[in-house]
Amino acid sequence: MGKDVSLYEIFQRLFERFGPQHWWPGETPFEVLVGAVLVQNTAWSNVEKAIERLREAGLTNPKALYSVPETELEELIRPAGYYRIKARRLRNLLRFCIERYGGSLERMFRTPLKELREELLSINGIGPETADSILLYAGNLPTFVVDAYTHRIFARHGWVDFDIDYHTLKDYFESQLEPDTALYNEFHALLVKLGKDYCHKKQPRCEECPLREYLPEGGPYEPV
């Protein structure tokens, strides 16, 4: 797996083309945490509307947001889609923050990475990608976030198999990269940028892609 590719080289190619993506820099850790749940299979532009509504309502911390009745929360986050299930998932996460850490995200993120990751994964509605997004982008902890774009980009280039699972792909990145929060942050953001603008699900723009020099002969690999 991975062939002879250097992940640092891939990162460099993407960074040279796209520059810094400054993901989740100005927002509070709380907004990042909320956004990580709301963004599940959803365009970020829709999540921003929901976050903006919560901000306008002054719901800027776990206890405040958890005090909102579930049906009201559903209406607040409605623009993000999946609003019923996301309201429930969000409340599951908030309840955890409150009961386990007194509603203090600062306290929560002082927990050892591996330990906190397991705790987050035990919450109904928090899967591997959401957990890692919270840990990396809200907690600044060095865990690599894998997503559908990462999978698509690396499988199409033949660097990993199409049937690779989340943890194996995550371990692949973390085994070849230093545990650097800033690097993980920027790398994932750049892969999302590439996935959105070039490595489309249908009709990828390989000719103009920053990674075109790594394209296999005869075009990108496809799932069997």
Place this chain on the structure above:
DNA sequence: CTCCGGCGAG
């Protein structure tokens, strides 16, 4: 495997 769902791009 299906469902959850509003929303914007094309």
Place this chain on the structure above:
DNA sequence: CTCGCTGGAG
């Protein structure tokens, strides 16, 4: 109008 979206649960 259709498609896909910084997934996860049942």
